[in-house]
Amino acid sequence: MPRSSGPVDSPARLSLISRHLAPDYPLNTPYTVERHPDNIDTSLLPKTQTRALTTDANSANMSTQPEHPTLLIPGPIEFDDAVLNSMSHYSESHVGPGFVAVFGETLSMLRKLFQTTDPSAQPFVLSGSGTLGWDLVAANLIEPGEDALVLSTGYFGDGFADCLKVYGANVTQISAEPGSRPQLPEIEKALSEKKYKLLTVTHVDTSTGVLSELKNLSELVHRVSPDTLVIVDGVCSVACEEIDFDAWKLDGVVTASQKAIGCPAGLSVSMFSGRAIQAFQNRQTPPTSYFASMKNWLPIMQNYEAKKPSYFATPSPQLVRALHTALTQIVAQGVKERFAAHTAASDKIKAAVAALGLKQVAANPDDQAHGMTAIYLPENVKGAELLPKLASRGVVFAGGIHKAIAAKYIRFGHMGVSVLDPSRGHVEKAIKALEEGLSECGYQKA
Amino acid sequence: MPRSSGPVDSPARLSLISRHLAPDYPLNTPYTVERHPDNIDTSLLPKTQTRALTTDANSANMSTQPEHPTLLIPGPIEFDDAVLNSMSHYSESHVGPGFVAVFGETLSMLRKLFQTTDPSAQPFVLSGSGTLGWDLVAANLIEPGEDALVLSTGYFGDGFADCLKVYGANVTQISAEPGSRPQLPEIEKALSEKKYKLLTVTHVDTSTGVLSELKNLSELVHRVSPDTLVIVDGVCSVACEEIDFDAWKLDGVVTASQKAIGCPAGLSVSMFSGRAIQAFQNRQTPPTSYFASMKNWLPIMQNYEAKKPSYFATPSPQLVRALHTALTQIVAQGVKERFAAHTAASDKIKAAVAALGLKQVAANPDDQAHGMTAIYLPENVKGAELLPKLASRGVVFAGGIHKAIAAKYIRFGHMGVSVLDPSRGHVEKAIKALEEGLSECGYQKA
Secondary structure, X not given: OXXXXXXXXXXXXXXXXXXXXXXXXXXXXXXXXXXXXXXXXXXXXXXXXXXXXXXXOOOOOOOOOOOOOEEOOOOOOOXXXXXXHHOOOOOOOOOOHHHHHHHHHHHHHHHHHOOOOOOOOEEEXXXXXXXXXXXHXXXXXXXXXXXXXXXXXXXXXXXXXXXXXXXXXXXXXEEOOOOOOXXXXXXXXXXXXXXXXXXXXXXXXXXXXXXXXXXXXXXXXXXXXXXXXXXXXXXXXOOOOOOOOOOOOOOEEEEEOOOOOOOOOOEEEEEEOHHXXXXXXXXXXXXXXXXXXXXXXXXXXXXXXXXXXXOOOOOOXXXXXXXXXXXXXXXXXXXXXXXXXXXXXXXXXXXXXHHOOOOEOOOOHHHEOOOEEEEEOOOOOOHHHHHHHHHOOXXXXXXXXXXXXXXXXXXXXXXXXXXXXXXXXXXXXXHHHHXXXXXXXXXXXX | OOOOOOOOOHHHHHHHHHHHHHHHOOOOOXXXXXXXXXXXOHXXXXXXXXXXXXXXXXXXXXXXXXXXXXXXXXXXXXXXXXXXXXXXXXXXXXXXHHHHHHHHHHHHHHHHHHOOOOOOOEEEEEEOOOHHHHHHHHHHOOOOOOEEEEEEOOHHHHHHHXXXXXXXXXXXXXXXXXXXXXXXXXXXXXXXXXXXXXXXXXXXXXXXXXXXXXXXXXXXXXXXXXXXXXXXXXXXXXXXXXXXXXXXXXXXXXXXXXXXXXXXXXXXXEEEOHHHHHHHHOOOXXXXXXXXXXXXXXXXXXXXXXXXXXXXXXXXXXXXXXXXXXXXXXXXXXXXXXXXXHHHHXXXXXXXXXXXXXXEOOOOHHHEOOOEEEEEOXXXXXXXXXXXXXXXXXXXXXXXXXXXXXXXXXXXXXXXXXHHOHHHOHHHHHHHHHHHHHHHOOXXXX
C-alpha cells in the first residue's frame, strides 16, 4: 500500500529508519547498529510478500532462496533475501504516492552512502547498466572538442575513454601496466601541460582488481588544475570502498546497482557535485544524448526526492524498491562499518591466497581492492580447467578479462552479503574450493 | 540451476516450448493452446522459487500477490504471478550457461512476438526504459544532417522528434489535432517533396489512445519513397495490437517491457529489419551514443541468441528472466489470439464508456487503441475529483498528459493479465468504479 509522506524531512527520516530498523529487521551482518526496542514505525520497513524475513542473523542457514551455486564474481553478487523479495513487489504506478515516496527516500539514502551533506550534490538513479553512467558524464559534463584526462588501470578505464570519444571529447589517456596504476607525478605533469575539463579515474578496475587512490588524487587535481572536474567510475567500489564525496571534493561518482550495493542489475546510480551540475548548466551546446541527458533527468530526480510525482521515462518500480531495501540496510549498518567489514574480509582472503603461494594481479598491497581479488594462476594451471572444478564445489568465480593477461588469472568477488553474513560461509567455502581445485589440477605450493 | 543448451535450434526450441508448456503451466487466460500431456521437458519451464504457480485458470482468486489497488493505467500493468516470481530469481552470472540460454531464448521468442522469420531481422533487449529505443534509432539509423519525417499523434510523437533532433537529424513533423492522426495524402505529399532517411510513427500514442495504421502507411512509404526506413514506436502497442513485422515490411519497432508484454519496467525491447541493420552498417559517421550504440550491442545480441556468452554491459538477469516468462506465455498462447483477446476486451470497454455517455479522445473508431482508452470527462467533472473516487474503489486510472487537453480526460489501460484473465474481474471492477465514481461526482448521463 502507498504510504503517505509525512512532514519528516529526509535526514530526520533516515535517522528514524536507522534507529528503528534494527529490532524487527536484523541485518545480515555481525556489525549491528545500536538497538532501540521502542517506537517501531513499520511503515518504514521494506515491504515483503510471501517469504518471511529472516529473523536470526546467527542461524546456520538463514536464506530462504533455493539452493544454488554461490556467485562470487565481481558483480552481480549474491543477494540478501529482503532485497530479492522487493523485486517481486506487485505492480504500482510510477507516479503514485507509494512509489514516489520510496524513490525519494532512495535518492536521499544515496547521499548517506556517498557521504555527502552538500544540498547542491545531486543523485541520479536511471534504468540502465553501469555503463550508462559513462554516457551521463560524456554527454553532459564535457562538450565536443573539450579535453578529458583518463587514468586507466584496465579494461574499464579504456572503456570510459572510448565512451568520452564517442561524444566528441579529446581524450588523453594515462595507462598503467596491468596490475599497477598511474602515479601522481605523471598525472601532475599531464595536468600542468593542458587544461582538462574533467579527469576520470576507475576506483576499482574490475578487470584487474587495482584500487586507485582518490583522496590524494583529488587533492592534486584541485591544487594543480582547480577547474578540472574529478570523476570517479565507482562501479566496483561504491558500498565496499571508502568514498568521502564531500571531504575529498569529488565531482562525480558513477556506479551500478549489482555490485557492492547488493541490488540486482538494471540501475545506473550516480552522484554529482554542485560544481558538476553547474558545469552542465553552463554548457555552450546542448547535451549530446536524449536518454542520458541531465536536462531531461535533473528535474525528475529533484521532484522525486521532494516526493513530487514527475515523468520523463518510466522507472522500474521493482528495481527501485530493491535498491531502497539495499540502501536501508546499508544506512542502518553505517557506511564506515560496511567499508571496515569489506576490508577485514578482503585481508583474510588475500592472506589465504598468499598462503596458497599465489600472486595477485594488483602487485602493491596499497593498490589492492577490498571487494574483489584478481589472482594469477600457477604456471601449469589453466582457468578453463580450474573454474569448472570450483563450480563442481558450488562456487562461481570469473575468468580474466584484461586482454593482455586474460588467460593467466581468475577473479574472486567478495562483496555484500557474502562477506557481511558470516553464517552463509561463502568466504570459507570459496577458499576451500580454491585450495582443493588447485590441488586437483596438480598444483602444489612450492 | 543452469541448464545446458542442447543441439535444438531456436525455432525448434520455440515449438517445443509452445507445445510442452501448456500441461503444467496454464496461462492466465481463457484462450489456451492445445494441450499435449506427453513429453514435458520441465527444464524449459520458467523457474520459480517459493511461491507456487497457479494451477487453475478458472479459480475465483488465483493470484498469490498481496491485495493491492488494481493498476489500470497504460503501463506499467498488473503482472502474472509467474512473471513476478521470475523477478526474485537468485543471483547468477550474466555470462553463465543458464542465463545465456534464457537470454538467447528471450531474443528468439521476440521474433515470434513481432511475427518475423527473416533471419536478417535483429532483436535487442537492453537495460533501460522504453525511451532508450528512441536513442537506439536516433543514434544508429540516421546521421547528423539527414532528414526524418515524424508523424505525431501526441506527447510521444513529439518526444521521438525531440530525441532525433538531439542526435542531429533534421526533423519534419506532421502533427494531428489531439484525437486524430496524420492522413495518408499529406504523408504522401511530404514523402514526395523530400528524401527522408526514416519515417517514425507512434503506433499507439499513450497520451491520446490514438492508434495509427501501419500496414497502409508502410505500403505508401515503400511505394513513394522506397529507401525510407519505416520505424514504429510500439511502446503501447507491442503484444496487444497486431504487428506483422515481415508482411508489413517494417524496419524497426521499439518498445518497453512494462506495457502489454506484461513484464516489470526496466527493459528496452526492439526489433530491426536487415535493411535497418544495413543502414546502420553503411553509416559514414560512427554512432553518436555509446550505451545505445548498435556497434556495441549488435554482436552481443547475436552471441546471446547463439547461446554464446558475451559482454558489453551487464544485463539484468532478473528482468530478462521475467521477460522470458512473459514471452513464454505469449508464444504459448499465440500472438493472434492475444491480439484478438485485447480487441474483444477493448470493444467491451468502449461500449461501456459510450453507454455512460462519454466520448473518447480518439474520435474515429478506426483510430482507437485496443490496450487503452482515453476518455473525455463530462463537462463538470474534474479528473482530480474523479480519480480518488476510483482509487477508493481499488482502481487506479491515469490522468491526462497531452498538454492541450490534459485536464479534460483520463486514461484507462487494459492490457495483459487484466484482460487475459477474466477471473481477476479487473475490467468489470473498473467499469463499475467509473460508473459509481462519476455518479458520486454528480454526473448523470444526459
